[in-house]
Amino acid sequence: MAQNVRDVSTNEEVTSTRRVIAASSVGTLIEWYDFYIFGTLAKIISEQFFPKDNPTAALLATLATFAAGFVIRPFGALFFGRLGDLIGRKYTFLVTLVIMGGSTFAIGLVPGYKTIGFFAPAIVFILRLLQGLALGGEYGGAATYVAEHSPAGKRGFWTSFIQTTATLGLFLALGVILIVRQTLGVETFSDWGWRIPFILSAFLVAVSIFIRMRMSESPLFVKMKKEGKTSANPLAESFKEKGNLKMVLIALLGATAGQGVVWYTGQFYALSFLQNACNVEFVQSNFIISIALLIGTPFFIVFGSLSDKIGRKYIMMAGMLIAVVAYRPIYTIMYSDANLKNKVEVVEKKVVTVKNAVKGADSLITTITTKAFTDGTTYKETVKAKFPADPALKAALPKDKLKPETKKEVTLPQDLYYKMIGLVLIQVIFVTMVYGPIAAFLVEIFPTRIRYTSMSLPYHIGNGVFGGLVPLISTRLVEATRPGPGLPPADPLAGLWYPILIAGVSFVIGSLYISNKTNNMDVD
Amino acid sequence: MSAIKRIFGLVWALLGVGIVPLVIKQAMKEIAAKPSEENWIFWSIVIVVLMPIIAFSLITFGVFALKGEYDTLEDV
Numbered sequence: 001m002a003q004n005v006r007d008v009s010t011n012e013e014v015t016s017t018r019r020v021i022a023a024s025s026v027g028t029l030i031e032w033y034d035f036y037i038f039g040t041l042a043k044i045i046s047e048q049f050f051p052k053d054n055p056t057a058a059l060l061a062t063l064a065t066f067a068a069g070f071v072i073r074p075f076g077a078l079f080f081g082r083l084g085d086l087i088g089r090k091y092t093f094l095v096t097l098v099i100m101g102g103s104t105f106a107i108g109l110v111p112g113y114k115t116i117g118f119f120a121p122a123i124v125f126i127l128r129l130l131q132g133l134a135l136g137g138e139y140g141g142a143a144t145y146v147a148e149h150s151p152a153g154k155r156g157f158w159t160s161f162i163q164t165t166a167t168l169g170l171f172l173a174l175g176v177i178l179i180v181r182q183t184l185g186v187e188t189f190s191d192w193g194w195r196i197p198f199i200l201s202a203f204l205v206a207v208s209i210f211i212r213m214r215m216s217e218s219p220l221f222v223k224m225k226k227e228g229k230t231s232a233n234p235l236a237e238s239f240k241e242k243g244n245l246k247m248v249l250i251a252l253l254g255a256t257a258g259q260g261v262v263w264y265t266g267q268f269y270a271l272s273f274l275q276n277a278c279n280v281e282f283v284q285s286n287f288i289i290s291i292a293l294l295i296g297t298p299f300f301i302v303f304g305s306l307s308d309k310i311g312r313k314y315i316m317m318a319g320m321l322i323a324v325v326a327y328r329p330i331y332t333i334m335y336s337d338a339n340l341k342n343k344v345e346v347v348e349k350k351v352v353t354v355k356n357a358v359k360g361a362d363s364l365i366t367t368i369t370t371k372a373f374t375d376g377t378t379y380k381e382t383v384k385a386k387f388p389a390d391p392a393l394k395a396a397l398p399k400d401k402l403k404p405e406t407k408k409e410v411t412l413p414q415d416l417y418y419k420m421i422g423l424v425l426i427q428v429i430f431v432t433m434v435y436g437p438i439a440a441f442l443v444e445i446f447p448t449r450i451r452y453t454s455m456s457l458p459y460h461i462g463n464g465v466f467g468g469l470v471p472l473i474s475t476r477l478v479e480a481t482r483p484g485p486g487l488p489p490a491d492p493l494a495g496l497w498y499p500i501l502i503a504g505v506s507f508v509i510g511s512l513y514i515s516n517k518t519n520n521m522d523v524d
Numbered sequence: 525m526s527a528i529k530r531i532f533g534l535v536w537a538l539l540g541v542g543i544v545p546l547v548i549k550q551a552m553k554e555i556a557a558k559p560s561e562e563n564w565i566f567w568s569i570v571i572v573v574l575m576p577i578i579a580f581s582l583i584t585f586g587v588f589a590l591k592g593e594y595d596t597l598e599d600v
Contacts, residue, residue: 070573071573242588242593245584246585246588246593246594249581249584249585249588250585250594252581253536253581253582253585461577465573465574465577469569469574472566472569473570476566508532509536509585512528512529512532513529513589513594
């Protein structure tokens with residue numbers, strides 16, 4: 001009888017924990033979806049709201065992309081973290097969800113620059129900032145909420161579901177965009193169809209709010225509130241008290257900074273490298289990343305769970321160290337496998353097509369060259385050259401406007417395609433090693449009364465600032481090795497020095513100063 | 525172990541201090557060589573956002589480590 005009662009009670013606990021995880025994860029996933037559709041549709045948004053001929057609007061476009069991505073997220077972490085420690089986790093991450101969903105929905109409704117002029121980019125800019133703020137508050141809330149419901153010894157496992165949401169959110173965004181684009185056609189999609197993924201967010205958020213409304217507050221927070229132990233000033237306690245500030249610093253320098261750069265390198269930099277340095281064709285490169293991410297995603301849970309057994313530190317540090325050591329060899333292979341200089345051309349298969357499209361008196365000459373190689377690789381080069389008929393216009397146009405546009409596309413054969421998936425997958429495994437256990441690690445080093453505030457800031461600085469800057473700084477490092485305009489960079493792998501340096505420093509700090517204690521969460 | 529933590533504390537603090545003039549010098553050099561909008565935006569982000577975070581956190585962390593604040597954090 002006693003055994004039966006215990007079994008029922010255990011079953012109820014498992015069901016309840018599953019509900020908590022599902023409710024938290026779905027909301028966080030939707031927030032990532034909202035955040036990513038802006039980035040994925042950046043080109044269309046730029047055309048609709050940020051016309052290039054208006055310098056102020058163009059500057060706002062740059063700011064919108066960067067500011068919301070990294071500067072605003074830590075502010076969101078501070079604002080909502082404080083709120084979460086004062087009024088509770090549940091209501092705070094409900095608010096972040098409403099703000100994120102509301103601003104995403106509103107972006108889908110804002111009239112374009114052609115209709116309301118400067119107001120269009122200004123409104124979109126403000127809405128994007130709100131998105132960044134909301135994202136800054138969401139993650140810490142979801143991780144804290146799940147961790148505070150999780151049984152001791154399974155915190156790494158349960159919180160690792162939250163860790164999968166960023167990757168799954170990206171999938172959802174890409175999936176919705178592809179389906180809408182496919183259904184409406186490219187032209188209609190570029191005209192107004194792009195608004196649908198934004199508007200759809202309202203529905204997704206409504207569902208998530210409904211689920212979250214039915215959840216109860218974190219038991220640890222409720223207990224603490226009953227006992228009157230909540231913090232009166234979480235910000236001051238988190239960052240002014242030496243005992244806690246030193247843990248914030250160790251979390252940032254020894255864990256989240258390294259984790260952030262490994263996360264961005266393994267997912268976004270890999271895609272950018274395939275497309276820009278290796279010239280791998282758009283669809284093929286996206287498939288390489290998507291398949292690697294799909295195969296790799298369960299490893300977030302594997303490493304989260306493993307961290308319950310052997311400790312968070314060892315897994316995270318191993319992930320960083322292997323990444324630091326392996327990045328250059330991995331990218332050298334990727335670059336070499338796609339490099340046409342290493343391949344033998346089947347000369348007789350070379351085809352050159354020239355088209356001359358005349359618009360008025362102007363002409364656009366398109367030259368398409370296709371080449372085949374003995375290993376099965378194909379190469380397509382499209383060169384578009386504009387020739388304005390009016391000599392006065394030709395003279396007035398800046399030189400770069402008249403420069404032919406060149407697009408290079410390498411399509412890899414099956415074996416190299418699979419090899420590339422394998423090479424990206426290895427990087428995704430590094431991502432899962434550093435990212436899988438980090439939510440549990442962060443919630444465990446801070447006390448319940450200031451947990452939301454304290455863990456959110458290092459997470460969003462590590463991810464938003466250190467990680468978010470990977471594309472910008474890495475591109476810059478590669479450009480610095482370019483001997484002259486139009487010439488290829490001397491070291492196309494130079495961009496890796498930034499993630500290698502940050503992850504290397506993080507590894508040293510983390511290894512020296514982080515404790516590998518597990519389940520040391522303060523529940524008082 | 526504690527001694528190593530403290531010695532490295534000095535390294536982090538010095539790194540934090542050293543990074544400021546290094547970054548500013550490099551920014552001035554590159555902007556002077558090519559004062560494009562792209563250059564200005566890049567260096568503004570580095571100087572206003574990244575550099576203060578790195579410098580502040582490394583210096584504070586280094587000083588804490590040097591004072592032995594992290595000596596008691598050991599693996600179990």
